[in-house]
Amino acid sequence: MDADLDILLIALYVELEDRIIPAHGTRRRGPGRPPTVTDAELVCLAVAQVLLRYNDEHHWLRAAASRVGHLFPRILRQSEYNERLKNAAPLMEAALRWLAERTPGSAEPLRLMDGTPIGCGQSKTTAQRSNLFGWAGYGYESAHSRYYWGAKLLLITTPDGTVTGFSLANPKLMGEREQTRQTLTSQPTNRPAAGSTVVTDKGLSGQGTEEFFTDLDLQLIRPARRDEKTPRPFPNWLRQRVEAIIWTLKNQLGLEHHNARVPAGLWTRIIQRLLALNAVIWHNWTIGAPTKRSLTAYDH
Template sequence: MDADLDTLATALYVTTDDLLLAHPERVPARPKVGIPPRTSDAEMLTLAVMQALLGYTSETRFLRYARKNLLGMFPNLPLQSGYNKRLRKLATTMTWLISELGRQTSIANDDVWVVDSAPVECARSRETVKRSDLAGWAEYGYCASHSRFFWGLRLHLVCTLQGLPVGWALTGAKADEREVLNAILDATPHLGAGTRQIVIADKAYYGRGFEAGLDLAGIELLRPSRKGESPRPGQRFFKPLRQVIESVNATFKGQLDLERHGGKTVAGVCARIAQRVLALTAAIWHNDALNLSVRRSLIAYDH
């Protein structure tokens, strides 16, 4: 196999189709009476990944590109409204597929994870904030890395040192990162019984009770010492590894347009964020199958 978009799309479609046939409960329910869609769920998920990798934030522009260049692979492309509705209904399926693809990689059992959150801006003007359907979930928060306030959400991500997403969550901008991490870990099947998992975090993941709970769950938390704390052991060794999560967040923002998602509703934002996490996972899954040294590289797929 080659590291190009057509090969990735073919491999992803075949794998996704097999997985959905084996797990029909993972696809959205459809009425028994009616006209079945001409574009299968596996095709829709493959198109969603291709859209994210190619950098099309507009579904209309992507479908225009697809009709010109991808009809040989997808002869029954839906209209823009149908494409949008199908993707929103497939958001839960995308989340499940992210885990399934991750489990098929050789790096899924990495005993070192990194965790952090990244801002997902949803509006800038006050008028947009006031009339947005996201009000009540999206909120004002502060991005320390860019020293700025924003209105929107946060993408909380746990990934391996190769950048493979292990668990993720989308919350309000002010959500407690420690509570979110506990929720992600509780829902993560990758935690092996009887093994110690190392999680590298930043200073926001602190607290005796919090760390004691992680320790009982078989997780060793490594983080920098906070102001007034005694130096924590091993800081000089894991500090360079913290850059992994910063690099993954940069991939989401720079190559997968995380903050240009274009979602206007809760369902729309969830689908678009899941689409981007799935695209990164699919690229890593394919690069791992090719045994490439850099699993997280998207260069071969963005044109």
Template sequence: MTTGLDALLAAPYVFIDDHVAPCRRIGPPPKLTDAELLCLAVAQVLLGFPSARHWIRFAHARLGHLFRYLPQQSAYNKRLNAAGPLISHVIEALARQVPTWHDDLRLIDSTPLPCAASRETVKRSDLGGHADYGYCRSHSRFFWGFRLYLLTTAEGMPVSWCLADPKLGEREVMTALLERDHHFVGRGQVILADKSFAGREFEEFLAERLGVHLIRPDRKNEPVHHGRLARVRQRIEAVFDPLKGRLSLEQHGGRTSAGVHSRTGQRLLALAAGIWHNWTSNAKTKHSPIAYDQ
């Protein structure tokens, strides 16, 4: 356990405890507060424990100095599954604290979120009726699960996100996300996207409804408009690289709709906490949780 991780967990704990109201409950307050629960969830991701069973065992052995109380696995899973709305609220609160919140640039993209690797798992999964089969063009493969749609600041700080059926069109889902969270983008801003978001209706929606400008690489079958923009793809991919690699997005372990949602949010919260802490500590690299994953 490094002092860097201790500092990363202590800082958001203080922020969440001071700025985010706890969830209303009937009965006595829980032994593990909401702020402590989210810090425990962030630590699980940063230390690379996809399995809650292994994580709780490790936490009881190694993290007693950071938490007054540590739950058992079943209680931890129950609290985490119910924390989806709170996680989204904290991500937004952290995003509002970084300087790039006020920049004129936003990034949008989507990525597959597999939930099963075999037909037998699909048949017995509780996600039936929610997840579906989709196709990942980047890796030329089919998957069963959801697509994660993400709106971020210039350095990859999550601002808004959702999970959707992978059979739905990317432009349609992103339109619904931006309509719901239109207050996260301002008139005159620029949205940077991949060419998969090319479409007249989508661009008209951004320009007329939101007053923002879309910049994306040109498709092969259309006249030159923005150019190839080789760095655009790299910049957008850099948003998902730490989520899929260091933060184990595709090993989320969710078995129910609420579980997948909360565990996806858990990874986004870990990324947001790392970026926020990098800004507050004046780290040289802002979009990187690497310093805290050991």
């Protein structure tokens, strides 16, 4: 197989119809006419939207017929597309985890962990009146020395970029340490296998955090703080790797241009982009592509 968008979408559609949807019991049942666009087609359309860099659903649905109409001749209206996409968020989450488990890189006992802000507004009026109030809050991004209003996305990935764990939190209500604890304990599917090594930044320093990772049978590797006298060897190239993964999500997959106005929409759009990344890496592994995180063959 070649690195081609059509082939990726066909492979993902087959995986959804034959394995993911039956395994998770998300196939539609009950009375009434079946939908003209199936859930598998809907998820593939959502992945194609992200890979082709259409951040706005309105522009995407106008262009979808010419871009992928030869694969999906039935295109939904915008209101129906938005509503069904929100309802399909559990299926997309199941799909991205399914693909992660079947990507060879996830078998490695090494994980990269880092958080990144997801901006949800720029003005004080937005922060006061937005439907995301309570879900989003004010946080500080030390990497760019700036405050933002939004949510904090915590990612756990393999070195090749496959997302194996994630969570979203209000940065004003939950700090990095607390979000990490919640991510690894409240949803076991986010937790790396026992004996794994987790590479993160110095924000997780502290005796309590070290003991928490030890109790989970995980080895924490982080850089030393300035006030620590004991040296801590740290692989800086792995920190650069996770930053490159976040850059891919933000600059190529439009993570910061989600246009979400309600909590369900924000969660859905984040899941949509994580699924697109995992689908590309899974497909690149399948076809033996040299660079597993390369999106070049799929964005046109």
